[in-house]
Amino acid sequence: MDIQGEYHIAASPTEVWQRLIDPDVLSACIPGCESMTRASEDAYDCAVMAKYGPVKAKFKTTLTLSNINAPVSYTLSGRGQGGAAGFGEGVADVMLEETSDGTALRYTARFNAGGRIAQVGSRLIVATTRKFADKFFAAFSSGFDVAADDATA
Amino acid sequence: MYQFDYQAPDSLEAALAALRENDEAKIVAGGMTLLPTMKLRLARPEALIDINRIGSLAGVTEKNRAIVIGAMTRHADVAASKLVRDRIPGLADLAETIGDPQVRNRGTIGGSVANNDPAADYPAGLVGLGATVVTDRREIAADDFFTDMFETALEADEIITAVHFPIPKRAAYMKFPNPASRYAIVGVMVAETHDGIRVAVTGAAPCVFRVTAMEDALKKDFTPDAIAPIAVDGAEFNEDIHASAEYRAHLVNVMARRAVAAVG
Ligand SMILES: Cc1cc2nc3c(=O)[nH]c(=O)nc-3n(C[C@H](O)[C@H](O)[C@H](O)COP(=O)(O)OP(=O)(O)OC[C@H]3O[C@@H](n4cnc5c(N)ncnc54)[C@H](O)[C@@H]3O)c2cc1C
Numbered sequence: 042m043d044i045q046g047e048y049h050i051a052a053s054p055t056e057v058w059q060r061l062i063d064p065d066v067l068s069a070c071i072p073g074c075e076s077m078t079r080a081s082e083d084a085y086d087c088a089v090m091a092k093y094g095p096v097k098a099k100f101k102t103t104l105t106l107s108n109i110n111a112p113v114s115y116t117l118s119g120r121g122q123g124g125a126a127g128f129g130e131g132v133a134d135v136m137l138e139e140t141s142d143g144t145a146l147r148y149t150a151r152f153n154a155g156g157r158i159a160q161v162g163s164r165l166i167v168a169t170t171r172k173f174a175d176k177f178f179a180a181f182s183s184g185f186d187v188a189a190d191d192a193t194a
Numbered sequence: 195m196y197q198f199d200y201q202a203p204d205s206l207e208a209a210l211a212a213l214r215e216n217d218e219a220k221i222v223a224g225g226m227t228l229l230p231t232m233k234l235r236l237a238r239p240e241a242l243i244d245i246n247r248i249g250s251l252a253g254v255t256e257k258n259r260a261i262v263i264g265a266m267t268r269h270a271d272v273a274a275s276k277l278v279r280d281r282i283p284g285l286a287d288l289a290e291t292i293g294d295p296q297v298r299n300r301g302t303i304g305g306s307v308a309n310n311d312p313a314a315d316y317p318a319g320l321v322g323l324g325a326t327v328v329t330d331r332r333e334i335a336a337d338d339f340f341t342d343m344f345e346t347a348l349e350a351d352e353i354i355t356a357v358h359f360p361i362p363k364r365a366a367y368m369k370f371p372n373p374a375s376r377y378a379i380v381g382v383m384v385a386e387t388h389d390g391i392r393v394a395v396t397g398a399a400p401c402v403f404r405v406t407a408m409e410d411a412l413k414k415d416f417t418p419d420a421i422a423p424i425a426v427d428g429a430e431f432n433e434d435i436h437a438s439a440e441y442r443a444h445l446v447n448v449m450a451r452r453a454v455a456a457v458g
Pocket of ligand 1: 095220221222223224225226227228229265266269291292293294297300301302303304305306308309313314315316352353354355375376377378
């Protein structure tokens with residue numbers, strides 16, 4: 042069950058791309074991200090505090106950038122290990138397209154879970170993924186508006 | 195088990211004080227949601243403040259043409275209450291459809307409302323009946339209380355004490371339950387209150403919502419046929435292995451018509 046979204050950003054695809062691969066930008070946009078350190082060329086170790094209803098737990102997450110096709114598209118995935126609860130993995134395919142006034146950012150995201158999380162939480166996965174993806178991409182795009190405004194100010 | 199502090203105060207004041215003392219403390223009511231979450235280590239509160247011993251929080255009374263249900267009242271007690279059955283039979287029916295006997299005998303209206311699970315039944319009951327949530331410090335209209343999935347207008351250290359349900363002229367709740375948990379895949383409360391007609395839907399979207407187009411149609415003609423052509427937009431609806439978003443959108447209309455028919 043894929044979730045899709047689209048944002049329009051007043052900056053060129055190359056500028057948007059620079060920020061899409063910038064770990065500082067990514068960590069600032071991931072809801073609940075408390076720390077992020079580079080693990081390898083295209084992978085980062087993050088600590089993410091998830092707060093949804095009764096859930097409040099810190100997950101060690103590995104964030105990976107793959108299928109890199111600069112400055113057009115890539116896949117952003119985060120796999121978190123929840124100990125006794127199981128695991129969860131979120132994947133977003135991101136695509137940039139130049140428009141007359143900037144860049145259209147389109148994403149398709151999905152989330153898979155295994156273990157007890159999947160048993161008790163399957164009915165919540167789509168809504169939670171949508172909320173998480175919306176927060177991430179909204180934060181990412183609004184960061185841009187500010188940057189664009191700053192540039193013209 | 196991991197270490198946590200446990201307190202069971204016998205007054206609301208003591209519970210509030212304990213809650214203020216520790217940012218990582220949690221209220222436990224029936225424990226039907228909180229304890230399984232803790233067992234999975236998806237929550238690790240440093241302290242549990244058990245409000246089961248605060249006698250004033252449980253029970254059903256009638257006051258100023260409203261039914262007042264204490265926050266610690268169990269679902270089974272709402273379902274069995276002669277007063278609720280008499281004044282708002284649709285609400286007794288709703289409580290009776292929650293979960294299984296164990297969940298109904300432990301789970302509380304306060305816990306359900308505070309949790310605001312997208313598939314919980316009470317949110318539709320509260321919004322559909324135009325109820326008011328009463329806390330230790332204020333009253334919040336149901337329309338303003340449920341803000342988003344698992345989110346409410348409650349402050350971190352605020353305790354629900356009761357829910358006021360104005361007695362409607364007539365009301366009915368219909369739900370299509372998940373076959374295993376009985377949580378609502380879609381549940382619809384239809385009520386003719388003294389302030390107008392209300393249609394509230396749970397289970398379909400991340401948060402309870404009203405269908406004003408149906409409310410307007412029912413105002414003119416209170417029949418299932420009047421709302422049959424009214425479709426809801428399911429683009430942002432929930433999806434799982436039991437029901438697609440599209441199917442949930444379909445169920446909203448079916449459950450709403452059944453509720454209208456049941457109201458009579
Ligand atoms: C197998 C199963 C099936 C279920 N099926 C259904 C169903 O069909 N329909 C349905 O609606 N629900 C269903 N539930 C949920 C159940 O109805 C409980 O009501 C719900 O889990 C929360 O109530 P509780 O009293 O157990 O709260 P708890 O688990 O004790 O607490 C839940 C949350 O609310 C907070 N809280 C509790 N009381 C208060 C208060 N007075 N003020 C402020 N915060 C408070 C707690 O701190 C916690 O964060 C089901 C649960 C299970 C386990």
